[in-house]
Every structure is written in structure tokens, then in C-alpha cells.
Amino acid sequence: MKKLYPIEIITDSENTVYLPTxxxxxxxxxILAFGTASKEATIKKQNKSRNTVGISSDLFNDLHFPSSTSNIHLFAVNETLYAGPLLGIFTSGFSTIKVRPIGDRSILFSKLLSVQKTVGVIAFLFGEQHVNWDTGTINGLLYEDGWKSVEVPFPNVIYDRIPNRRIENLNKIQAVKNRLQQEYSIPWYNPGFFNKLDIYERLLQDDNISDYLPETHALTNFSVIERMLSNFGNVYIKPKNGSLGKGIYQLLYDKKDGYYYTRFKDIDQGNRLMKFDHLEALMNHLFDKQNLSHYIVQQGIHLIRSENKSVDFRIHTNKNKDGQWEMTAIAAKIAGPGSVTTHLNNGGIVKAMDELSDTDLKSEEMITKLTKASLQISKALEKQMEGYIGEIGFDLGLDRKGRVWLFEANAKPGRSIFKHPSLKKFDLETRRKSLEYAVFLMEQSILSLEDIYQ
Structure with a gap:
């Protein structure tokens, strides 16, 4: 069992650590190690029955422990005592405004960092410009009753919070990521964004997961749409790398009147419904001169309904400090009037599961089905993807027969559902777990070092 220990600063000793009894x-x-910094020290048990970590003030300062450090985990391997984890949260978009150093995301990150003491993680924000390669330190940002800058060693673990694909692909961002991972062997979790078609094709190889997958193809020609409309009645066209429901079109074919319909959100006119005589005319209107290779076409599902509107679900899963997947949040999303999706920016609304009173399935049954599916898919994705995955946000659906469908998996899930008052508990739990995973990764990296030296 991984235990948290309070820290005491000792002023009457030098270069000494007192271990909890x-x-x-x-x-x-x-040797005492903090992050990638280490120093020889006298390490001995507390004289009295005390379950605290006593660190002499000189050693505390030499290893660049932040002054706000209060609770830590301890791991002992060979001659080294590791204290931590020191977790670096890597992102971009820093500003010179002290009260909002990360712009509009400052509140989001302050809430994330506010739970670190209860988790036993020392967490800080940094960007590529904050790394001091010559000294092996980072001028990071801490949050405790306000933001402050602090010099810390390179961390034990890095949590990737780069905000979008464009920034992620910048050479300077990739250079920092590669150097810290390869030269310093620092575990890095949530390292990239998911591609919808790539996720589908990888999961399709797993027989235990394939039943959750609606038929999905790269959009290469109109004939695949024609066939899928004939089979399913409606399909969705989505950007491969889209987010927030942007650029999604629903296509429908009415066999009785022979017309093709499309629903989508127009930037200027809001949610729209258009009718066409031919599929080609519809596609040419929507995608005039656009490259169709950037899109996928996906089977439409007849979802369960509430208030006579389609419902799907956002589920968050997280790795905990033991490296196990947990379902940490679940909410229903109800489509807005005339909307092609349930996204809030398209007029959708969020409800807690027990607020769905007029669906064919009971909330307990829905939660059981969705939890089982999300954990199964999390484990399957982890096997299929490169790098460490610490959290996933799923958009899942239930059809009118109670079958679960996976629509999207998000490597960096949004947090808009947590604005709902009754979902605040999920907000706290997902923040805690997203930091807690660093404890597991620190332990694993230390044990791998032990294997090397044996």
C-alpha cells in the first residue's frame, strides 16, 4: 500500500533525513532523491514513534523542494530514498500576467493543482521556455493561494496538457518532449491526441471490443455513403481530428420520398436542415473544394431518447495510483433542438444519470452497461496505443435495445460537463486521479532502474 507521509523541516541537523517509524x-x-536531483545524506529512523519524514533544512533547499511541500510518498531502491513524485504538467500558452499566467486556462489549472496535497504529489506547470538544460532545473509555476514561480529539478513524471494538435506538432515542443523522455527517461503520460479512424481500426482488431464499434470508414467516395445510408438510414460525417462537435454532419435518406437530408450547425445560421434530390448535390454543397480525405463516415445509431430528444453519454476513465483503470465520471447529454450532436455548444444540455426519468432503461442498468464498456475499451486502447495513457473521455451511446456503442475516445477530454451542479463530485475525482497516476509511474520507473542494476 502506497502511503502518504507529512514532511517536517529539521533545523537542528544537517544533511539528514529522518524516516517514519x-x-x-x-x-x-x-542518497536522497527528489525529481532527477539527488544528494548523499545521513538517513536514519525517527528517534520516537513518528510517522513523518524529517528533512534537514539545508538538504530540503539543496534539492529544490518547494516550500509548500507537505505530503510525499517514499520509495527505497538500493541505496537511494526517493521522495515524490515531482510531477511536471507540460503545456503552452503562457502569459506575463501574474494572476493569469496561462491565460483563460489559469482557473482550470489552478483547480487541478489545488488537489495535489491530498494526493501526495508535488505538481507544477511548465512550458518549453522554462527548461534550464545546463542546470537540470525548471522554472515552473506552482499554485497555492495564488501563482508563484519556483525552481525545481526535472520531474519524476510528466503529464501532457498541450492544448491542441497544431501546438503539439511544433518542432520546439517535440524537441523538449523527445529530449526529456530519451535523455532523462522521464515517463510521459497522455502524450498525444487520438485520430478517430486510427482508434477505430486499432480497436476493431480486438474481438471483445468490436461489438461496441459502429461501422466507420475513411470518406473516399460517395458510394460508401450510399451503401451505408441504404443499410442504416442515417450516417454521420466527422473530421478525423475534430473536437467539440465541430464540422459534424448527419445525413439521412428517406426511402419513401426519395430525398436526402442533412443536419449540421452553420456558423452564421445555427442548426440547419437541408433537403436534396441527389446525394451528389448534397455532398457538393457541403464539401465544395474541400478535401474529403480529412473526414470519416460513421454508421448512425437510433439512440435512446429523453424528452423526445437523442441522448448519449460522456464517461471519464482514469488510471489510479495502483495503475488500474477506474470509471471516474458519467453524465448524460441531451441533444438541443434540431442539433446534429449533443454538444453543449450546439444547444445540448447535461444531466446527471438519475435525472433521466423517461428513458426505456433504468439509470442503474445504464450505468452498469456504460461502466463495463468504458473500462473494457480503456484497457484495449492501452494495449493498442504507444506511450502511457492516464485518462480517457468517451462519448458512448445506448440504442433502443440497450446495446452500447462507442462514438469517440478523447485523449484530452474536456470538462464542460462538470459545470452541472450535481457533477461537482466527478470534477474533484477526475482531477485527483489525473495527478494520482504519477505515483504509479514514479514507482514503475524506479523499479525499472532496480532491474538495470541487478
Whole structure:
């Protein structure tokens, strides 16, 4: 069991660490490590029955512990005592405004960092411009009753919060990521964004997951749309790398009147419904001179309904400090009037599961089905994707027969559902778990070092 220990700063000793009385060590410890910094020290048990970590003030300062550090985890391997984890949250978009150093996302990050003491993680924000390669330190940003700058060692673990694909692909961003991972062997989690078609094709290889997948193809010609409309009655056309429901079109074919219809959100006119005699005319109107290779076409599902509107679900899963997947948030999303999706920016609304009173399935049954599916898909994705995945946001649907469908998996899920008053508990839990995973990754990286030296 991974235990949290309070820190005490010792002023009457030098270069010394006092171990908690219940901390079990198998070897003589001679080195204290914090992040990638380390120093030889005298390490011994507390004289009295005290389950705290006593660190002499000189050692505390030499290793660049932030002054706000209060609770830590301890790991002992060979002659080294590791204290941490020190978690670097890597992002971009920093400003010179002290009260809003990360612009509009400052509140989001302050809320994220506010839970670190209860998790036992020392977390800070940094960007590529904050790395001091010569000294092996980072001028990071901490949050505790306000933002402040602090110099810390390179971290044990890095949590990727780059905001979009364009910034992620910048050479300077890639250079920092590659160097910290390759030269310093720092575990890096949530390293990139998911591509919808790539996710579909990878999951299709898993027989346990394929039943959750609506038929999905790259949009290469009109004939695949014609066939799918004949089979399913409606399809969705989505950008491969889209987000927030932008650029999504629903296509429908009415066999009785022979017309093709499309629903979409127009930037100027809002949600629209248009009718066409021919599929080619519809497609040429929507995608005139656009490259269709940027889109996918996906089977439409007859979803369960509430208030006579389509409903789908946002589910968050997180890795915990033991490296196990947990379902940490679930909410229903109800489509807005005439909307092609349930996204809030398209007029959708969020409801807690127990607020769905007029669906064919009971809320307990829906939660059970959706939880099982989200955990199964999380484990399957982890096997299929490169790097460490610490959190996933799923858009799942239930059809009128109770079958679960996966619409999207998001590597960097949004948090708009947590504005709903009854979902605040999920907001806190997802923030805690997104930091907690660093404890597991720190332990794994230390154990891998032990394997090297054996």
C-alpha cells in the first residue's frame, strides 16, 4: 500500500533525513532523491514513534523542494530514498500576467493543482521556455493561494496538457518532449491526441471490443455513403481530428420520398436542415473544394431518447495510483433542438444519470452497461496505443435495445460537463486521479532502474 507521509523541516541537523517509524527499508540508504536531483545524506529512523519524514533544512533547499511541500510518498531502491513524485504538467500558452499566467486556462489549472496535497504529489506547470538544460532545473509555476514561480529539478513524471494538435506538432515542443523522455527517461503520460479512424481500426482488431464499434470508414467516395445510408438510414460525417462537435454532419435518406437530408450547425445560421434530390448535390454543397480525405463516415445509431430528444453519454476513465483503470465520471447529454450532436455548444444540455426519468432503461442498468464498456475499451486502447495513457473521455451511446456503442475516445477530454451542479463530485475525482497516476509511474520507473542494476 502506497502511503502518504507529512514532511517536517529539521533545523537542528544537517544533511539528514529522518524516516517514519513505519517505513520499511531493506537496505542501508545513503542518497536522497527528489525529481532527477539527488544528494548523499545521513538517513536514519525517527528517534520516537513518528510517522513523518524529517528533512534537514539545508538538504530540503539543496534539492529544490518547494516550500509548500507537505505530503510525499517514499520509495527505497538500493541505496537511494526517493521522495515524490515531482510531477511536471507540460503545456503552452503562457502569459506575463501574474494572476493569469496561462491565460483563460489559469482557473482550470489552478483547480487541478489545488488537489495535489491530498494526493501526495508535488505538481507544477511548465512550458518549453522554462527548461534550464545546463542546470537540470525548471522554472515552473506552482499554485497555492495564488501563482508563484519556483525552481525545481526535472520531474519524476510528466503529464501532457498541450492544448491542441497544431501546438503539439511544433518542432520546439517535440524537441523538449523527445529530449526529456530519451535523455532523462522521464515517463510521459497522455502524450498525444487520438485520430478517430486510427482508434477505430486499432480497436476493431480486438474481438471483445468490436461489438461496441459502429461501422466507420475513411470518406473516399460517395458510394460508401450510399451503401451505408441504404443499410442504416442515417450516417454521420466527422473530421478525423475534430473536437467539440465541430464540422459534424448527419445525413439521412428517406426511402419513401426519395430525398436526402442533412443536419449540421452553420456558423452564421445555427442548426440547419437541408433537403436534396441527389446525394451528389448534397455532398457538393457541403464539401465544395474541400478535401474529403480529412473526414470519416460513421454508421448512425437510433439512440435512446429523453424528452423526445437523442441522448448519449460522456464517461471519464482514469488510471489510479495502483495503475488500474477506474470509471471516474458519467453524465448524460441531451441533444438541443434540431442539433446534429449533443454538444453543449450546439444547444445540448447535461444531466446527471438519475435525472433521466423517461428513458426505456433504468439509470442503474445504464450505468452498469456504460461502466463495463468504458473500462473494457480503456484497457484495449492501452494495449493498442504507444506511450502511457492516464485518462480517457468517451462519448458512448445506448440504442433502443440497450446495446452500447462507442462514438469517440478523447485523449484530452474536456470538462464542460462538470459545470452541472450535481457533477461537482466527478470534477474533484477526475482531477485527483489525473495527478494520482504519477505515483504509479514514479514507482514503475524506479523499479525499472532496480532491474538495470541487478
Amino acid at each position: 513505519d517505513f520499511d527499508r531493506n537496505t542501508d540508504l545513503k
